[in-house]
Amino acid sequence: MSEPHAHRATLFVNASQVVTCAGPPRARRGAEMNDAGVRTESGVAVVDGEIAAVDSVAALRQRFRNAHEIDCRQGVLTPGLVDSHTHGIFGRPRFDEQEMRAAGLDYMEIARRGGGIHASVRDLRARSEDSLVQLARARLLKLASFGTTTIEVKSGYGLTVDDELKTLRVIARLARELPMRLIPTFLGAHEIPLEHRGSTAARQAYVDLLIHEMIPAVASQKLARFADVFCETGVYTVDESRAILTAARRSGLLLKLHADELTSSGGAELAASLGATSADHLAAVSDEGIAALAAGSTVATLLPGTMLFLGKTKNAPARRLIDAGVPVALGTDFNPGTSPTPNLPLVLTLGVSQLRLSVAEVVVAATVNGASALSVADHVGQLAPGFAADLALFDIRDVRELPYWYGDNRCIATYVRGKPCYTSDLAVT
Ligand code: NIG
Ligand code: FE
Numbered sequence: 001m002s003e004p005h006a007h008r009a010t011l012f013v014n015a016s017q018v019v020t021c022a023g024p025p026r027a028r029r030g031a032e033m034n035d036a037g038v039r040t041e042s043g044v045a046v047v048d049g050e051i052a053a054v055d056s057v058a059a060l061r062q063r064f065r066n067a068h069e070i071d072c073r074q075g076v077l078t079p080g081l082v083d084s085h086t087h088g089i090f091g092r093p094r095f096d097e098q099e100m101r102a103a104g105l106d107y108m109e110i111a112r113r114g115g116g117i118h119a120s121v122r123d124l125r126a127r128s129e130d131s132l133v134q135l136a137r138a139r140l141l142k143l144a145s146f147g148t149t150t151i152e153v154k155s156g157y158g159l160t161v162d163d164e165l166k167t168l169r170v171i172a173r174l175a176r177e178l179p180m181r182l183i184p185t186f187l188g189a190h191e192i193p194l195e196h197r198g199s200t201a202a203r204q205a206y207v208d209l210l211i212h213e214m215i216p217a218v219a220s221q222k223l224a225r226f227a228d229v230f231c232e233t234g235v236y237t238v239d240e241s242r243a244i245l246t247a248a249r250r251s252g253l254l255l256k257l258h259a260d261e262l263t264s265s266g267g268a269e270l271a272a273s274l275g276a277t278s279a280d281h282l283a284a285v286s287d288e289g290i291a292a293l294a295a296g297s298t299v300a301t302l303l304p305g306t307m308l309f310l311g312k313t314k315n316a317p318a319r320r321l322i323d324a325g326v327p328v329a330l331g332t333d334f335n336p337g338t339s340p341t342p343n344l345p346l347v348l349t350l351g352v353s354q355l356r357l358s359v360a361e362v363v364v365a366a367t368v369n370g371a372s373a374l375s376v377a378d379h380v381g382q383l384a385p386g387f388a389a390d391l392a393l394f395d396i397r398d399v400r401e402l403p404y405w406y407g408d409n410r411c412i413a414t415y416v417r418g419k420p421c422y423t424s425d426l427a428v429t
């Protein structure tokens with residue numbers, strides 16, 4: 001029966017596969033990650049920015065009369081990809097450091113010499129809000145061109161009250177202006193700024209500034225959903241990270257943690273004990289860390305592009321995490337120092353080839369589980385009735401081609417709330 005009172009529907013027809021990821025609106029664990037809900041002979045109906053139905057095209061045409069149709073030209077339709085970890089607001093790129101690392105200087109050594117994050121901090125502090133908006137707009141649109149429709153964006157290259165608020169205002173402006181969903185994270189604890197590194201008292205003064213000034217200001221101006229800390233040997237200790245995140249939670253922010261990226265320091269255990277929404281990186285997570293995550297509800301967000309770009313052979317123990325029952329998400333970690341790629345499908349390639357996940361697991365990791373890592377899995381990450389109509393269409397016939405053509409961009413178009421967000425030259429109408 002047609003629905004005369006419904007607003008006009010849009011039907012996505014002629015897809016060779018529709019990858020729904022349909023199921024419970026929460027992070028998938030263990031064997032659940034192996035089901036991406038791949039359907040053939042199916043279309044998707046969108047009404048008022050929401051998925052209204054996924055069914056055979058004949059059934060959809062019957063139910064939604066006079067619908068506008070989008071011809072998917074035998075491509076593969078997926079939920080819009082979710083990149084749950086980026087540092088997308090920065091000034092100049094840091095390509096100078098790539099050769100330094102190739103010559104044998106390690107990432108942390110470059111930071112100790114005042115480069116690394118400190119170099120991006122000097123640069124961002126000198127820039128206007130408008131200049132940052134311009135740079136970030138182009139960069140975030142590039143991420144979207146690879147199929148990503150939801151992007152977490154962190155601050156963290158300001159490290160003063162004013163420069164962190166400036167960065168978060170840039171994210172807020174772009175969230176209003178751009179069609180993608182942007183989710184802001186306050187990462188004032190990305191580094192100990194150089195001017196606070198002279199003594200224990202100076203260092204403590206910065207932690208106090210984070211807790212007593214920055215977090216309250218960010219929370220009261222509603223400039224972030226999440227707070228994050230770079231918990232790492234040489235950066236924030238576990239005790240400092242706990243103090244900062246506890247204050248953030250008290251202010252109503254949800255929690256994330258850069259945990260056990262380069263060395264094992266108990267970051268995963270801390271994230272689990274605080275009930276953080278995600279623990280990110282985890283290339284050096286300990287057995288105790290894996291057990292702590294498995295016992296809780298924190299999503300493990302893995303960022304293999306970072307390890308690739310830093311030239312590390314180590315990778316997060318993705319198979320062990322999944323087999324232990326930890327929900328795993330994948331992200332780009334898009335940032336100027338350790339992962340300047342906007343290409344989330346490339347990260348899916350690394351997920352299969354380096355982390356040894358199945359195609360279904362990497363697809364779930366970049367949709368439903370990415371949405372869970374951002375606490376939006378109740379309306380984002382699935383092609384299922386009631387979910388937001390965020391979709392990505394790829395010029396492939398089989399979802400297994402998504403991680404296969406590595407480095408290529410097969411994305412034809414993306415939609416957010418049913419509206420075109422990105423269209424390539426191959427754009428469908
Ligand atoms: O996730 N680890 C800390 N932050 C980034 C690197 C940022 C930078 O080097 O600019 C990361 O790898
Ligand atoms: Fe990061």
